[in-house]
Amino acid sequence: MSNELIINSTQNGCRIALLKDKSLVEFHHDEDGNQFNVGDIYLGTVRKVVQGLNAAFIDIGYEKDAFLHYLDLGPKFSSLHDFTKRAVSKKNTSSKLEKFSLKPDIDKHGKISSVLSKNQQILVQVVKEPISTKGPRLSCELSIAGRYLVLVPFSNTVNISKKIASSDERKRLVRLVSSIKPDNYGVIIRTVAQGKDVKELDTDLRNLLNIWHEGVKTLKTAKPREKVIGEMSKASAILRDVLNESFDSIYIDDKVILDEVKSYIKTIAPDKEKIVKPYQGKAKIFESFGIERQIKSAFGQSVSLKGGGYLIIEHTEALHVIDVNSGNKSNREEDQEATALSVNTEAAKEIARQLRLRDMGGIIVIDFIDMKRAENKKLIYKIMKDVMVSDRSKFTILPLSKFGLMQITRQRVRPEMNITTKELCPTCHGTGKINASILVSDQIERAIDYLMTKQNDKDITVVVHPFIYAYFTKGTLSRRLKWFLKYFKWIKMVQDSSVGVTQFQFLNKFGEEIEING
Structure with missing residues (x-):
């Protein structure tokens, strides 16, 4: 199984796609200047204490005050507050x-x-980014995540990921970390620490301590609302969590x-430095890897399954509902039960991918196709648990109910990724009326003639929709070959x-857009 990370630079930041066997499983849009990311630590000011909620609203610079519940203060709040007061x-x-x-x-x-x-x-630390009409959710139990460890100041406990099953390995890691950590710092051992030696763990711990020391330096001169410790870029954070x-x-x-x-x-895994490569293709990077097409097909209300079935995904304020349909699969299996099991199996795998891809959180209700046999229901439940193991968010899955419904709760700490897949027509702009689309080929040929004969451009590139590209390039004596015979230039x-069917763009040899005036 191959894993690839594709990063596309944009005007406002970058787009990040994680591919597993060429299939898109995670998509992130990291915008420049994006504040209030999960993990950011701020010097906040208490704006209001609400006894009825047993919570407070904190000003950290967002347009709406952030929310801090009493249970999120953590047992060591007195120590943190005393330290903060002294530093400020x-x-x-x-x-x-x-x-x-x-304390x-x-x-x-x-x-x-x-x-x-x-x-x-x-x-305070951001544990949930601003979502919809709500401000950030905060905690005073500070933690700084590294590759193998998570540093927890003002604590002395050593905890370990439940995903590490071997009791011998758990004891070994706890013993190693306990021997190298300083007093008054707690540590959480992450799943990827399994099998690592003391040198790698110690290097990661030293890096985390340096981040804390630099943050305290910033705190001493910080003003209210200022960020004291910032989470790393989204690209680096993904690498930290999934690189293997x-x-x-x-x-x-x-x-x-x-x-x-x-x-x-180079810092976290020097032996992996050689896998980082510059993209040098002529087509756009997301186009070259087929990501643009996958984004458009994966984020719609209806999602097709390879076997012929499809999903309908509805989002509401309270929950997400996913309906599984057999589509044209219904006539392929020998009986109704076999059809239902086949479609539900494929749907479970695609739903796990969709939850991660869209970062859907809260309550998710899935209406699988009805199955009569109890063993088939148990099998779908098992498949769903197995395929969601690689999901980094916390989740809980319940077995199918007697109505064939499966309920999932999944932690959401960021706004849901939502991409509009219904496009406004680039020519009519929603009016429903366009010039005959066949004329686009005439417009392109007129523009080429103008550039070749009037402006004498020697090296031009035409960017078009795949349908138009096929129209000009297919066939032994293609229209593009006819241009070569006419102008003696390729x-x-x-x-x-991502370009509309009736849109096109001319670029010069430097990749700059050419304005057509003729």
């Missing part, structure tokens, strides 16, 4: 916590008004992002499915 007041506070005297834990059944008051400054032995290649079409990713991989053509 410019007292001689060392960023090293080994000699810091921890007693706060009462886990206490009231928010007993620990927070209006205009109080506190250090099965990764074949990382293609990037921008030198700045390429250098950043290379530098990060005209390059590039197909781009």
